[in-house]
Each structure stands twice: as C-alpha cells, then as structure tokens.
Amino acid sequence: MQIKTKKISDYLWExxxxxxxxVPGRIYADEETFGQLLxxxxxxxxxxxxxxLMQVANVACLPGIQKASLAMADIHPGYxxxxxxxxxxxxxxGVISVAGVGFDINCGVRVLTTPLDKKAIEPKKEQLANQxxxxxxxGVGSTGDIKLGExxxxxLLVIGSRFVIDRGYGLPEDLEYTEENGCMExxxxxxxxxxxxxxxxxxxxxxGSGNHYLEVQWVEEIYDDEAAAVYGLRRGQIVIAxxxxxxxxxxxxxxxxxxxxxxxxxxxxxxxxxxxLVCAPVKSPEGRRYLSAVxxxxxxxxxxxQAISHLARGSFARVMGIKPADVKxxxxxxxxxxxxxxxxxxxxxxxxxxxxxxATRAFGPGREEVPAxxxxxxxxLLVGGTMGTASYILRGTQKGMADCFGSAVHGAGRAxxxxxxxxxxxxxxxxxxxxxxxIVIKSGSKSGVAEEAPGAYKDVDRVVxxxxxxxxxxxxxxxxxxxxxxx
Amino acid sequence: xxxxxxxxxxxxxxxxxxxxxAAAFESGVEAVLGVMFVxxxxxxxxxxxxxxxxREIDLLFVEVINEVLSMQGRDGLAxxxxxxxxxxxxxxxxxxxGIAHGEKLNLDKHEVRTEVKGATYSGLRxxxxxxxxxxxxxxxxx
Numbered sequence: 001m002q003i004k005t006k007k008i009s010d011y012l013w014e015x016x017x018x019x020x021x022x023v024p025g026r027i028y029a030d031e032e033t034f035g036q037l038l039x040x041x042x043x044x045x046x047x048x049x050x051x052x053l054m055q056v057a058n059v060a061c062l063p064g065i066q067k068a069s070l071a072m073a074d075i076h077p078g079y080x081x082x083x084x085x086x087x088x089x090x091x092x093x094g095v096i097s098v099a100g101v102g103f104d105i106n107c108g109v110r111v112l113t114t115p116l117d118k119k120a121i122e123p124k125k126e127q128l129a130n131q132x133x134x135x136x137x138x139g140v141g142s143t144g145d146i147k148l149g150e151x152x153x154x155x156l157l158v159i160g161s162r163f164v165i166d167r168g169y170g171l172p173e174d175l176e177y178t179e180e181n182g183c184m185e186x187x188x189x190x191x192x193x194x195x196x197x198x199x200x201x202x203x204x205x206x207x208g209s210g211n212h213y214l215e216v217q218w219v220e221e222i223y224d225d226e227a228a229a230v231y232g233l234r235r236g237q238i239v240i241a242x243x244x245x246x247x248x249x250x251x252x253x254x255x256x257x258x259x260x261x262x263x264x265x266x267x268x269x270x271x272x273x274x275x276x277l278v279c280a281p282v283k284s285p286e287g288r289r290y291l292s293a294v295x296x297x298x299x300x301x302x303x304x305x306q307a308i309s310h311l312a313r314g315s316f317a318r319v320m321g322i323k324p325a326d327v328k329x330x331x332x333x334x335x336x337x338x339x340x341x342x343x344x345x346x347x348x349x350x351x352x353x354x355x356x357x358x359a360t361r362a363f364g365p366g367r368e369e370v371p372a373x374x375x376x377x378x379x380x381l382l383v384g385g386t387m388g389t390a391s392y393i394l395r396g397t398q399k400g401m402a403d404c405f406g407s408a409v410h411g412a413g414r415a416x417x418x419x420x421x422x423x424x425x426x427x428x429x430x431x432x433x434x435x436x437x438x439i440v441i442k443s444g445s446k447s448g449v450a451e452e453a454p455g456a457y458k459d460v461d462r463v464v465x466x467x468x469x470x471x472x473x474x475x476x477x478x479x480x481x482x483x484x485x486x487x
Numbered sequence: 488x489x490x491x492x493x494x495x496x497x498x499x500x501x502x503x504x505x506x507x508x509a510a511a512f513e514s515g516v517e518a519v520l521g522v523m524f525v526x527x528x529x530x531x532x533x534x535x536x537x538x539x540x541x542r543e544i545d546l547l548f549v550e551v552i553n554e555v556l557s558m559q560g561r562d563g564l565a566x567x568x569x570x571x572x573x574x575x576x577x578x579x580x581x582x583x584x585g586i587a588h589g590e591k592l593n594l595d596k597h598e599v600r601t602e603v604k605g606a607t608y609s610g611l612r613x614x615x616x617x618x619x620x621x622x623x624x625x626x627x628x629x
C-alpha cells in the first residue's frame with residue numbers, strides 16, 4: 001500500500017485515505033520527527049519489519065474504525081498497532097484486537113504527592129532508595145507479600161484496586177483518583193485462563209522489569225499555575241511515580257487471546273493487512289470474551305499499582321518520618337487498554353471501543369469520569385520519561401476530546417533498540433554517571449539498566465511540546481528524577 | 488545452538504536456525520531464555536513438560552515459546568534450554584512435545600536480565616535458509 005501524506009498543521013500530519021483505508025491516518029509530529037517516520041517507511045521498502053506509519057495505515061483498514069487511525073507524538077513501531085496508536089471502533093461493526101492493547105494490559109503510571117521538598121530528601125536520598133528497593137519487589141521473577149489463591153484472584157479481577165485497599169494496602173480515597181475508580185465494570189474471571197491466574201498468585205505488588213520503575217521525583221517547573229494548584233503541585237515538591245502493569249496475568253491473557261483471535265480472524269473472514277492485527281468483531285463471542293479479559297487484566301494492574309503505592313508510603317514513613325496518609329494519590333492512568341467510552345462524532349454522542357496502545361486517556365474539563373476536584377481543569381496525564389531526563393504532568397483539553405478521542409502520549413518513546421542500547425552503554429557506568437548527576441539508581445539487573453539508558457529514548461521534552469502546541473494536551477509540570485528503582 | 492538477536496526499536500527480535508526443525512525450535516527457545524537470564528548462571532535440576540499445537544510451523548514457534556514462558560512463570564523457574572521429544576504433523580496441524588530444563592529461580596544465584604512478556608506474530612516467519620537450514624524468526628514483547 002502506497003501512503004500519501006498531507007500537512008494539516010505544524011504538529012499534525014495526515015495519511016490520506018488511499019487503497020483499503022477506511023479512514024485517514026493522523027499523526028502528531030513536528031516536521032523533523034515526521035520526516036524521520038517517512039524515512040523509516042522508505043528504509044523498509046525492501047522488506048523487514050513494518051514501519052510505524054504503515055502500521056497506522058494498516059489499522060485504518062480495519063472494519064468499523066471511526067474518524068481516523070491516530071498516533072500520538074511518541075509514535076514508534078509496535079506489533080500490529082504502532083506504539084502511541086489510538087483507534088476507535090463502532091461497537092456494532094468494529095473489531096477488537098490484541099495488538100491494539102499489547103501484552104502488558106493496563107501498563108500505566110500513577111503519581112503520588114508528598115508534603116516534602118527536595119532539600120528534605122537530599123540528605124536521606126541513598127537511605128530512601130535502599131528502603132524502597134527493599135520494600136518494593138522488582139525484577140524478573142520477583143514475588144510480593146500478597147499471596148492469593150484462585151478464589152481471591154477472581155475477586156481481585158472483578159473489583160480491582162478495592163481488593164487490596166480492603167486488605168489494608170491503601171486509602172479508600174485512592175479509588176477516586178484512579179482512572180475508572182480502579183475498577184472496570186464487566187470483568188469476568190471466567191474469561192481469564194486458569195494459567196493466567198496461577199501466574200498471578202504471588203505477583204500482586206511487584207514492579208516487574210523492562211521499562212517499569214518507581215521513581216522519587218521533584219517538581220522542577222510549573223507551566224500552568226491554576227492546574228498545578230488544583231492537582232496539589234508546587235515547585236520543589238517531592239512526588240513518587242510508579243510505572244508498571246498487570247504483570248504475568250496480563251501477559252498470559254495476551255498470549256491466550258492472540259491464538260483465539262487468530263482463529264477468529266479466519267472464522268469471521270476479517271480482512272486484515274498484517275497477521276499481527278488478528279482481531280474479532282466486538283460483538284462476537286470471542287470479542288466479548290477478550291474485552292472482558294482485558295477488563296480483568298486492567299483491574300489486576302490497578303490493584304498492583306495500588307499495592308506498590310502502599311509499600312512506597314511505608315518506605316517514606318520509615319525513612320522520612322511522615323504519615324502514610326500524607327502521601328496522596330494525584331492520579332493513576334492506564335496506557336495499554338481498550339474500553340468502551342462515549343465520544344461525540346459529527347455532533348452525535350456515540351459509544352465506541354477505544355484502543356489505546358502506549359497512549360493515555362486524556363479527558364478534558366467537564367467530563368464526568370474526571371474526579372470532581374479536577375473536573376474544572378481536566379484530567380491529569382502522567383507522562384513517564386527516562387531515569388536521566390524528565391517526566392511530565394499534563395492535562396486533557398476540549399480540543400483533545402474533539403480531535404483524538406481524549407488521548408495523550410504515554411512516554412518519550414524508544415529511539416534505539418535494546419540490543420543497540422546494551423552495546424552502547426554499560427549498566428554500571430550509567431549508574432555511576434547518573435549518580436554524579438544526583439540520581440540514585442537501584443536495580444537487580446545491570447543489563448536492564450543499560451537497555452533503559454536515557455539516550456535510548458526520544459527527547460521527552462520535544463514529544464510533550466508537540467502535543468502541547470497541537471493543543472490536545474497542555475503542560476502543567478515538569479518532574480526530574482532523584483531516585484529510580486528499576487526492575 | 489544457533490541463534491542471534493534482531494534489532495527492533497521497541498522490543499527484541501530473535502533469529503534461530505538448525506539442521507532440523509526441532510533444532511531450530513530449541514535454538515529459538517534458548518534465544519528467548521537468554522534475553523531473561525545469563526544462561527551460564529542457570530543449572531539443570533528441574534524438568535518441565537512442554538506441549539503445544541498450531542496450524543502452521545511459524546504459529547507453533549510462537550506457541551512453544553509462550554508455553555515455555557508460561558510454565559516458567561507459573562512454577563517460579565529459571566529455564567535454560569528446551570529438548571524436543573516430538574514434532575509431528577497431524578490432520579489438524581503441528582504438535583510439539585518436549586522437556587524444558589532449568590531450576591528454581593534464585594535471585595542470589597541467577598543473573599537476571601529482562602523479562603519477556605511473550606512471543607508475538609510480529610516479524611514471524613519460517614523459511615529454509617542456506618543449505619536448507621530451518622530458520623525461525625519473531626519479535627518478543629519485552
């Protein structure tokens with residue numbers, strides 16, 4: 001399939017509707033980053049893996065897609081869908097795809113605020129890092145203190161965060177500040193395999209590995225005083241950021257349904273341009289089961305981040321002498337999901353199945369799903385950077401609701417492969433260099449640190465600036481890391 | 488074992504090959520386990536039965552890798568290698584049976600690297616390479 005491109009604005013580009021595309025593609029990018037995406041398409045003309053722009057075009061060919069196949073500014077190649085991809089489907093005629101969610105269902109970020117300032121943390125930074133590293137299980141094969149059997153897992157899959165809060169892992173008000181209140185209605189444990197549940201028996205309250213982290217950060221810059229005040233943020237303040245997902249349970253759901261949807265694609269004769277995009281009609285038995293399993297996986301991830309929050313509160317209480325309740329949940333956002341949401345298309349409100357693959361929900365002011373306290377300024381968006389650069393807190397806008405189904409970037413986006421990153425950097429050297437910059441890194445895997453080198457990622461400032469200037473997300477605060485616990 | 492890693496911006500790709508299809512499967516699984524652990528630090532004291540089936544050989548490759556990862560996660564193991572016991576074609580497709588060797592995961596002993604979430608259909612292909620060698624490739628979600 002040939003692609004034809006058109007510049008819509010300095011920060012938005014279109015793949016015109018050609019060939020089998022049912023809708024155009026729309027990509028948030030500046031001139032240079034879009035140029036690079038085009039170069040990637042040219043470079044792969046002789047074969048190889050599907051470039052991100054082609055993935056956007058392939059998704060635009062899926063039945064029932066609405067308005068546009070979208071990609072946020074952190075776009076890079078994923079499997080099937082580009083990472084940073086957002087696609088909305090009609091409930092009656094559309095499809096649901098494993099590739100549109102990813103294997104780490106409801107990988108997401110939460111940020112907790114503390115009453116502490118940077119200068120209070122500095123003298124105890126190393127001690128705090130060691131305490132967090134001891135208290136929060138991380139890395140390959142790590143297990144948590146919460147040991148569950150199948151009956152308890154079933155309950156957790158249905159009620160999400162509340163399951164661990166009821167067991168003392170958090171505060172009831174945390175639920176209000178979690179996307180979907182930490183619970184997707186409609187999760188059916190019967191749609192999740194016994195194997196997936198078994199793999200989760202000991203993993204609740206664990207970070208995992210790869211790009212997952214727990215960071216102690218400080219607020220370096222405030223861009224929007226009103227929103228920052230509403231979110232409870234001020235310059236110099238210490239916050240805690242947690243990035244992780246549904247662990248092995250989510251991975252197993254992905255694995256199980258990849259096979260189910262591969263068979264469903266053939267059964268229903270769905271025209272897919274790439275085998276990675278295996279999918280089922282939303283309303284088919286397979287599609288309904290998968291959506292229910294995704295909801296269960298999302299609930300597991302909400303509970304996981306909730307349990308880790310409790311552990312981090314304990315670490316702060318022990319080292320910094322503050323009360324756990326002084327550490328308040330600002331918000332928790334999911335970024336590998338598909339769920340049914342109501343959006344306006346051509347002036348008509350419609351229920352749609354929204355896939356966000358490495359993209360965050362970003363509802364603007366006034367939406368009832370946004371906590372009452374934040375509703376006047378819009379939902380907080382938590383954008384994870386790298387252990388050496390910065391993270392951001394943004395807010396959703398009305399323009400974002402109208403243009404991209406209320407969606408946002410989820411991080412910086414990788415610019416370099418893990419293999420290349422490992423060749424270029426040594427984990428030990430990186431830890432030393434970041435230490436010299438005042439950032440304490442704790443990890444059980446030096447090679448994991450090398451793969452996650454800050455230089456292996458795109459410039460998060462630029463990615464965020466694109467979304468800000470496009471008007472679909474607005475900058476509120478910039479955060480810098482002080483301590484990073486890596487899986 | 489004959490395998491290599493393929494550059495992929497988000498994840499990690501594997502290329503595995505062998506004189507026989509079974510050898511290519513074994514190489515592929517070792518490549519995956521090598522993403523997770525420094526394999527020299529893992530001994531063999533535990534055996535796990537692996538069984539998987541699929542309509543086509545490339546799909547079977549994904550199924551076998553995911554079954555190995557799944558059993559490893561379920562039982563809290565660090566696996567080191569896969570041994571093929573049977574790889575046959577039936578009316579309904581291909582069936583793989585084998586044994587994965589390794590030991591209980593011990594974070595004091597095993598040097599861990601990065602968790603593999605699963606094998607995907609991305610970059611998935613089976614072909615005959617030079618000298619008729621069986622080649623398998625796919626991208627892992629890490």
